[in-house]
Amino acid sequence: MPEFLSLVPPDIARDTLLKHIEYSPGISQIPVFEALDRVLAMDIVSNENLPAFVRSTVDGYAVRCVDTFGSTETMPSFFSIIGEVRMGEKTDLTLSEGQCAVIHTGGMLPQGADAVVMIEHTQKSIANEIEVFRAIGKGENILHQGEDVEIGERIFSKGNVIQIGDIGGLLALGFVSIPVFNLPKVGIISTGDELVEPGDTLLPGKIRDINSYTLSNLIRKYGGIPKTYGIVRDNPDSLSLMMRQAHMENDLVIVTAGSSASVRDYTSDVVNLLGSPGVLVHGVNVRPGKPTILGYCDHKPVIGLPGNPVSALVIAMLFVLPVLRKLRGEVRVEPFVDQRVRVSINISSVTGREDWVPVKFLSPGRDGILVVEPIFYKSNLIFSVIRADGFVKIGSDANGIMPNDILDFYRI
């Protein structure tokens, strides 16, 4: 049983694979209201000003600000009301000196008006006349044309992931459909003589395949289209056949190796058969997840994950999601730190190896930093990490972590 000849640091391993990927699964034009979490395939430039017209931001009276100068509680200025601006209509009112018009929040300013007095700062003295108790400046309580966005402004860039607010911004400017990158298809294969489908009878010595389903859900959650290929028995030819099919039908193939050493050995040979350059990395200097395989075969990435469900999740976070993000057209593909956290107790680690340790939240300390407690687990104990809120990374330069040390925290 061969040892890994040389273990590659995780960051270098990831970069090695990412820099091969030039492939994109194409572009589609889709309705904006269905575009949440999709990735823009082109820059978007506004064809309009937003707001398109000068609007009031309050309920009150549109005025010429110069007519309010010098007004106070005791020395109000007087305005005659020449009409009301109706919501959603262009008004044909025009203000002359000493005139005002009733206006509502969002209403279009009449000709001549350059500010709005809030209703709270006025009083109706007689019919069609108000007193104004305060001087206001030019532009007060109004939004100018184009104050939010100007014609020709680039509002979103290629690679942006569409958020809920973005949908509002696009629709506000009349974009009802946008070009987005297609979702990458991801083929998922599990291997191992010990595996059975979760619904099947569990004979002695067998365990249920869970990786296919956790990985499918992870892929779907992060914006890919998963396709599971079921369980392949410990046999290079069966694996080769199935991987060839998955490679043809998808943009990325992930295979979770059976936990037996023999399977781990031939998986890399099978990856090499899928096309050149083949296996780029076999063995990563990380715990858990050492036996990871990263390959690029005939223009498509292929990733071999450890069969242990905890390792599979960590390696998915470290390698599968970054590759998925790159295929999706995202700009920021590396795993990203959620926040810095303080560790409650010491954690042992070995210099030279990166460790990812599941942790659960305790509560924020007095300085505001969240305190987390590491969850110690044996390999393969899925339930011991189910309740984890995420992982902390212990860098390869660390030789153990002391209580109160601050580490980067990553959500699952």
Add this chain to the structure above:
Amino acid sequence: MPEFLSLVPPDIARDTLLKHIEYSPGISQIPVFEALDRVLAMDIVSNENLPAFVRSTVDGYAVRCVDTFGSTETMPSFFSIIGEVRMGEKTDLTLSEGQCAVIHTGGMLPQGADAVVMIEHTQKSIANEIEVFRAIGKGENILHQGEDVEIGERIFSKGNVIQIGDIGGLLALGFVSIPVFNLPKVGIISTGDELVEPGDTLLPGKIRDINSYTLSNLIRKYGGIPKTYGIVRDNPDSLSLMMRQAHMENDLVIVTAGSSASVRDYTSDVVNLLGSPGVLVHGVNVRPGKPTILGYCDHKPVIGLPGNPVSALVIAMLFVLPVLRKLRGEVRVEPFVDQRVRVSINISSVTGREDWVPVKFLSPGRDGILVVEPIFYKSNLIFSVIRADGFVKIGSDANGIMPNDILDFYRI
């Protein structure tokens, strides 16, 4: 135009509405692999041990640990190999004194074995014999039956939101379908004479309706089924008719009021017509979002949001999502703090009112706490907050925030 008679603090306003909700939209049995983010409707108790059998966690040799006692590099103990445990099968091997069996990670321990020696700590001396260079303890490198989960253990509770790891845990124990609460249906109405559909021609004085679409996406993202009812003109009868239909067809109704004062005035009357007790809160002491209406009508919650898209988003976060979570059967329904952050510059605020201020991330400070910069915006400028990473809450007891003050940060 009536002022709000009394503004209710946001937390009290929310509690007032939440405590009325006793309604649940029912329960369905669904496949576990489709249950991500769904809410469990019953406790789940394991019918099995996990692992179901004693398993090796390494590649090596199953032994009786007592036979390794005293072994060292210079004084190894010798074992004869009586066979190999095949993956996924119950082995019929039984170890006697001085015997061992080849075993792979995940393999089932043979009778008599109580530990596994890692292959790295052995050497094959002659065919069918190994030297062991280290003494190992009972249970070393094995998982006991039920070590992860024992028969009868409650593994998940009613109200748990199913995460990716949970799917693995459930499937590992043979649960292929689970009872979950149905997704609440949410009716969404926009009102205002100034509104047009995003795809329609924009005449002077009009703006495009974006709230229906941002709110739909928010509801879908957080686990509801949104249904939009389009734009209702500023007319109490039309609004009443549409709200009655939405109330009949959904578990929650939200209406974004047109920004004009007249619409704000009659919306609460229309809510009262939908059933008792009707409007519970009209006017919340929060900025933005003061004109919010919270009602409970004939056993269903009804929420009136300000038309300003920024306010609508904040109020959705403060009131709509908690109500949605309660209807979904979640246990934790209040808005939850993502982390504590440090503010880069001062922010003015008024004692007695709660402020929600959009902020964007700068970078973590030297102490590990993320620094954020407030985004100052005028009412209705959607683009000025699109790039916000979330909001900080300034409590009603604060009278302005100083640079370096630490606040609670909430993601959108």
